[in-house]
Amino acid sequence: MATGTPPRRGFFNNPRVRDEALTAYLFISPYLLVTLVFTVGVVLFAIYISFNQFNLYTWPPEWVGLDNYVKALALKGQFIHSLVNVIWYVIIVVPTQTALALALATLINVKVRGSQIFRTVFYAPSVTSSVVITMIFWWLYLKTGYLNFFLTQLWSVFGAHWQAVEWLNAPKGLFQLIAIALGGNIPSSLSYLRGPSVTWMAIMFQNIFTTAPTFMIMFLAALQEVPPSLYEAAAIDGANNWQQFWKISVPMLRPVILLVIVLGTIGTWQVFDQVKILTSGGPLDTTLVPVYLIYSEAIGTNGPPTMGYASAMAFLLAVIIFIFTFVQRRVIERGTEQY
Amino acid sequence: MATVTQPLARPLSPRSSTTALASRRLGRLLVYVLLITIGVILFTPFILAFLGTFKTDAEIIVWPPSFFPARWRVENWPRLWNTDVGGLPRAEGATSLGLSTGLFAFLGVFLLTGLSGEQKGKGLPRAVGLPISLLLAVLIGWASTYYLEMRFGASEVLKWTTGISVTLFALIAVGILSMSRPDWGRVLLAMVGALVVGLVVTFVFEQLAIQAGGGRFLRWLFNTALLSVIRAFVMLIFCSMAAYAFARLSFPGKNLIFNFMLASMMIPGAVTLIPTYVLIAKLGWVNTAYALIFPSVVNTFGIFMLTQFLKAVPRELEEAAFIDGASYFQIYKDVVLPLARPALLTLFILQFQGMWNDFLAPLLYLNTPDMWVMNVALSVFQQQYKAQWNLTLVGAMINAVVPLTMFFFFSRYYIEGVSYAGVKG
Numbered sequence: 001m002a003t004g005t006p007p008r009r010g011f012f013n014n015p016r017v018r019d020e021a022l023t024a025y026l027f028i029s030p031y032l033l034v035t036l037v038f039t040v041g042v043v044l045f046a047i048y049i050s051f052n053q054f055n056l057y058t059w060p061p062e063w064v065g066l067d068n069y070v071k072a073l074a075l076k077g078q079f080i081h082s083l084v085n086v087i088w089y090v091i092i093v094v095p096t097q098t099a100l101a102l103a104l105a106t107l108i109n110v111k112v113r114g115s116q117i118f119r120t121v122f123y124a125p126s127v128t129s130s131v132v133i134t135m136i137f138w139w140l141y142l143k144t145g146y147l148n149f150f151l152t153q154l155w156s157v158f159g160a161h162w163q164a165v166e167w168l169n170a171p172k173g174l175f176q177l178i179a180i181a182l183g184g185n186i187p188s189s190l191s192y193l194r195g196p197s198v199t200w201m202a203i204m205f206q207n208i209f210t211t212a213p214t215f216m217i218m219f220l221a222a223l224q225e226v227p228p229s230l231y232e233a234a235a236i237d238g239a240n241n242w243q244q245f246w247k248i249s250v251p252m253l254r255p256v257i258l259l260v261i262v263l264g265t266i267g268t269w270q271v272f273d274q275v276k277i278l279t280s281g282g283p284l285d286t287t288l289v290p291v292y293l294i295y296s297e298a299i300g301t302n303g304p305p306t307m308g309y310a311s312a313m314a315f316l317l318a319v320i321i322f323i324f325t326f327v328q329r330r331v332i333e334r335g336t337e338q339y
Numbered sequence: 340m341a342t343v344t345q346p347l348a349r350p351l352s353p354r355s356s357t358t359a360l361a362s363r364r365l366g367r368l369l370v371y372v373l374l375i376t377i378g379v380i381l382f383t384p385f386i387l388a389f390l391g392t393f394k395t396d397a398e399i400i401v402w403p404p405s406f407f408p409a410r411w412r413v414e415n416w417p418r419l420w421n422t423d424v425g426g427l428p429r430a431e432g433a434t435s436l437g438l439s440t441g442l443f444a445f446l447g448v449f450l451l452t453g454l455s456g457e458q459k460g461k462g463l464p465r466a467v468g469l470p471i472s473l474l475l476a477v478l479i480g481w482a483s484t485y486y487l488e489m490r491f492g493a494s495e496v497l498k499w500t501t502g503i504s505v506t507l508f509a510l511i512a513v514g515i516l517s518m519s520r521p522d523w524g525r526v527l528l529a530m531v532g533a534l535v536v537g538l539v540v541t542f543v544f545e546q547l548a549i550q551a552g553g554g555r556f557l558r559w560l561f562n563t564a565l566l567s568v569i570r571a572f573v574m575l576i577f578c579s580m581a582a583y584a585f586a587r588l589s590f591p592g593k594n595l596i597f598n599f600m601l602a603s604m605m606i607p608g609a610v611t612l613i614p615t616y617v618l619i620a621k622l623g624w625v626n627t628a629y630a631l632i633f634p635s636v637v638n639t640f641g642i643f644m645l646t647q648f649l650k651a652v653p654r655e656l657e658e659a660a661f662i663d664g665a666s667y668f669q670i671y672k673d674v675v676l677p678l679a680r681p682a683l684l685t686l687f688i689l690q691f692q693g694m695w696n697d698f699l700a701p702l703l704y705l706n707t708p709d710m711w712v713m714n715v716a717l718s719v720f721q722q723q724y725k726a727q728w729n730l731t732l733v734g735a736m737i738n739a740v741v742p743l744t745m746f747f748f749f750s751r752y753y754i755e756g757v758s759y760a761g762v763k764g
Contacts, residue, residue, distance in 0.1 A: 019518060019667075020588050020589060020590065020667070021588070021589070021590035021591060022518060023515075023518045023584075023588060023666075023667045023668070024584040024588035024589075024590035024593070025584075025590060026511060026514045026515050026518060027515070027580040027581055027583060027584040027588070027667075027671075028580070028581045028584050028585070028596065029511050029514075030508075030511060030577040030580070030581070030636055030637050031577065031578075031581045031600075031637040031642060032596075033507065034633075034634060034635075034636055034637050035600075035603065035637075037618075037634075038611070038615060038618070038634045039603050039606070039611070041618075042611045042614040042615050042618060043606065043610065043611065043614070045614040045617070045618070046610055046611065046613065046614040049613070049614065049617075056617060056620055104377065107370065107373055107374060107377075108374070110370050112367055112370050112371065112374075115374075118374045118378060119754070120746075120747070120750045121378045121381070121382070122377065122378065122381060123746075123750070123753070123754070124381075124382075124743060124746060124747075125381050125382070125384075125385070127692060127742045127743060127745075127746040127753065128696070128738070128739040128742055128743060129695065129696035129697075129698070129713075129714055129738060129739070129742070130696065130698065131696075131698050131713075131714040131717055131718060131735075131738070132714075132717070132735045132738050132739045133384070135717060135718075135721060135731055135732070135734075135735045136384045136385070136387075136388045136732070136735055137384065138721075139388065139391065139399075139728050139731070139732065140384060140387065142400060142728075143402075144400050144401060144402040144403075144404060145404065146387055146404055149402075149403055149404050152403075164402075209381075213381070217753075217754050220754075221754070266607065269607075270607060270608060270609055272698075272699055273698045273699070276698075276699075276702070276718075277718050277721075290609070291609050291612075294609055294612065294613070295612070295699075295703075298612070298613045298616065299703075307613050307617065310613050311610075311613050311614070314607075314609045314610045314612065314613065315610060317607065317609050317610075318606065318607045318609065318610045321607055322605070
């Protein structure tokens with residue numbers, strides 16, 4: 001323990017300093033061991049195999065230089081395709097879930113009787129595993145499932161007929177549907193312009209459903225830190241609830257909003273569970289995402305496993321996530337400077 | 340913001356008091372309506388799924404879907420419970436579950452009973468006690484390889500990697516106790532006692548795993564629960580020790596290691612996925628509990644969270660104990676751990692839930708039916724029994740019950756945990 005300033009000189013001669021340091025090293029030794037093997041070692045190994053043709057059954061790895069990276073960055077390749085898909089996912093899911101979480105937190109923060117109970121109730125779905133939620137949604141998304149049933153009922157209220165959709169096998173893109181509704185079409189050769197497929201949007205909806213309450217709790221914790229005197233002062237000055245929200249809550253929550261956006265972005269770039277269970281990347285690769293692609297290449301779901309290629313894609317993904325969050329942080333922090 | 344000249348100016352409302360009251364009531368009503376609507380929307384999928392578990396195979400996918408089952412088929416629940424996807428309990432899997440439980444039972448008992456409070460440096464001299472206990476630690480590692488050989492003739496690789504891991508943990512425990520200038524007679528006694536406990540625990544849990552069966556629901560529940568508890572518990576011990584070192588002790592390289600730790604939190608899981616899989620396959624840990632336990636005995640986020648927590652706790656108590664002659668480990672065990680109880684409970688719950696809900700790692704490392712965890716089982720099960728949605732939903736409900744129950748009892752700690760995560764950025 002640092003009682004006063006410990007004498008630095010003569011590290012090995014001073015038994016007290018030496019004992020303290022030795023104890024500390026022993027206390028962190030499990031961390032050091034695990035990190036050396038499963039973080040440092042593993043990352044170095046990943047760098048190495050990303051330059052090799054490699055799988056579990058061929059030893060030694062065969063050096064191929066930058067081939068894996070070149071293959072991953074091919075414009076018509078699957079990796080770029082998966083990136084386009086996941087970018088749709090990020091730009092739709094992150095803002096929606098952040099806004100929804102903020103709205104829910106603001107609502108729960110209103111001092112009414114029983115708001116604690118609602119906090120618990122709202123958060124409860126988030127503690128169950130994504131596999132459970134995915135299973136339930138899969139069933140709700142069936143052609144004979146409750147979502148189609150609900151929409152049929154809703155449409156019939158307006159006297160219209162709802163054509164039941166097979167939600168998890170609907171490759172048509174959003175913009176394509178809009179174009180068709182307007183009487184045109186987007187040819188399938190322009191795959192990037194067709195927008196996220198219906199199936200992909202169904203998965204997005206499910207993800208927003210589960211993540212929004214988690215982030216709601218983070219916003220709620222931050223909202224409760226905002227001094228009530230600010231709101232009181234604003235109320236005296238005649239600010240209504242809407243103005244109070246935009247002029248007090250949002251500026252005070254900026255750091256947490258940034259955090260929620262960054263955490264949400266990192267999470268959504270690596271979406272996997274839902275895709276693996278629901279679609280395996282289909283239909284027509286419209287839900288193919290990088291982590292699923294990496295997984296299937298490494299495991300060898302189609303053909304022999306290519307772990308070097310998968311590693312190269314993993315690194316490219318890491319670089320993209322890093323740049324994306326870095327830029328995001330800079331942009332949002334620049335926005336804060338005005339305050 | 341305008342300066343408030345009258346701090347107690349709340350009654351000064353521009354509107355007359357009756358309309359203000361009415362509008363406030365209306366606002367409250369609106370808030371309640373919104374809250375209830377959202378609550379219903381959030382819970383509807385669970386309620387529909389729960390009702391679905393009582394429907395027949397045909398009824399559950401029929402158009403139009405009904406809300407309540409025509410007849411309540413309670414037998415769906417035992418039906419899933421008794422379903423067997425095949426696959427016998429493999430000795431390798433059962434032993435790995437038993438051995439990991441036994442190892443950490445050994446470590447826990449040894450560390451908790453190894454020190455005898457008052458008398459220090461008495462009894463057996465260090466020059467005799469330390470070598471003997473180090474030797475004993477190596478022997479324990481060797482004994483574990485012998486155990487593997489005896490139970491099922493494990494491969495050479497698995498024997499070596501298990502033996503080395505066990506030895507390393509035992510050596511670390513001896514090292515930690517040796518820094519407290521202990522009574523070495525007591526240390527040896529505690530070590531032998533802990534070894535007996537560890538062996539009994541190993542054997543009991545191995546048998547429990549075998550009795551739970553192979554590709555059966557009971558076994559998946561057993562696997563998930565055991566792995567979640569062990570992992571959360573072990574992580575708690577090692578994270579809190581590391582956090583104590585980072586928060587309180589000074590040692591060369593501390594800032595470097597701490598900053599490295601923070602930086603390593605930035606590495607996305609996708610990067611380490613493949614090489615970790617290769618490493619685990621080469622270590623012979625695929626389809627054993629080691630694959631999920633040993634790489635995650637510590638958790639960077641856990642260390643970081645506990646370090647921040649301890650830094651905010653005043654040191655007076657610890658300093659008093661230090662002046663009384665307590666060793667660092669005693670202070671950690673008797674002063675710091677009780678002080679950090681709320682943070683520890685929060686971390687335990689987060690880690691338990693993390694393992695219970697984990698999908699990718701178990702999917703990669705545990706592919707034999709006897710080692711599946713609930714999540715993997717559920718996804719494979721759904722593929723095999725595609726039409727029987729009612730059974731899948733029963734599985735989903737059972738899977739969800741444990742985290743939900745824990746949540747309703749400890750919701751305060753969950754919410755604190757998520758707020759702690761706010762420090763992460």
